[in-house]
Amino acid sequence: MSTKDYICKFTHTDKSKKMKCILRTLFYQFLLLFVGISIGFITNAEWVGWKFPIVSRSVGNIFFPIDFEDPGVLQALYGQGQFKIYMFNNQPVDFKIIEEAMLAEEWYWLKYSYTDQKGNTRINIESTRIRWKPWEYYFHNDIDPMDEEALREYIDEGTLNSRDSDRAFRLMYEKKDMEAKKIKI
Numbered sequence: 001m002s003t004k005d006y007i008c009k010f011t012h013t014d015k016s017k018k019m020k021c022i023l024r025t026l027f028y029q030f031l032l033l034f035v036g037i038s039i040g041f042i043t044n045a046e047w048v049g050w051k052f053p054i055v056s057r058s059v060g061n062i063f064f065p066i067d068f069e070d071p072g073v074l075q076a077l078y079g080q081g082q083f084k085i086y087m088f089n090n091q092p093v094d095f096k097i098i099e100e101a102m103l104a105e106e107w108y109w110l111k112y113s114y115t116d117q118k119g120n121t122r123i124n125i126e127s128t129r130i131r132w133k134p135w136e137y138y139f140h141n142d143i144d145p146m147d148e149e150a151l152r153e154y155i156d157e158g159t160l161n162s163r164d165s166d167r168a169f170r171l172m173y174e175k176k177d178m179e180a181k182k183i184k185i
Contacts, residue, residue, distance in 0.1 A: 061134040068105045074164075077130050081108030085126045089114075098123070103168035106130055111171055125175040 066073060078100055085108075086095055092114035099111040109127045116122050 057134070058136065061136045065137065074102060077102060077108065077132060080130050080132070081110060081128055084108075084128045084130070085110050085112070088128070089124075089126070092116075094121070099167065099171065101167035101171055102164050103172075104165065106133070107168065109168045109171040111174070125171055125178065127172070127175075 068074070081100070081102075082097065086092070094113070094115040096113045097110065098113060101109045103109060106129055107127055108130050109125065111123065111125045113121055113123050
């Protein structure tokens with residue numbers, strides 16, 4: 001073996017030469033890592049553009065799901081429903097909410113008053129579907145049937161028998177009555 005100094009052979013006797021060799025090795029390793037990641041992003045730009053948000057949202061929905069009973073969810077859905085009905089009706093003047101309800105965690109019912117173009121105050125009832133649940137909410141691998149006791153409890157105390165659902169059904173029947181009265185006149 002020759003006495004020539006080889007790069008990155010730890011046969012140096014001087015500490016500064018050993019440190020230079022280590023730092024140079026680390027620098028080039030990080031440079032190659034950066035270049036590799038950059039080339040990966042450049043060649044797979046679609047993952048950065050539209051696929052990455054879908055994958056990250058899906059991971060969040062699977063591991064951190066939002067439940068309807070979580071605090072603030074119902075108020076947020078009420079806000080979305082109010083906005084949709086307000087905008088779909090061309091932003092009526094003097095829009096005031098009289099009553100609102102949520103049915104089956106997706107159907108928003110709203111009774112509101114507004115002023116028409118002639119200056120008359122009108123009352124209307126509208127409903128809209130708020131699709132807030134991700135696809136992961138509906139996809140379950142674990143299908144376990146209910147026993148009779150759990151089924152009776154769901155029928156008596158389930159989400160379709162809540163006070164909010166009762167209000168929504170009442171608004172739905174009131175809307176049908178309003179439409180029936182308009183047809184008769």
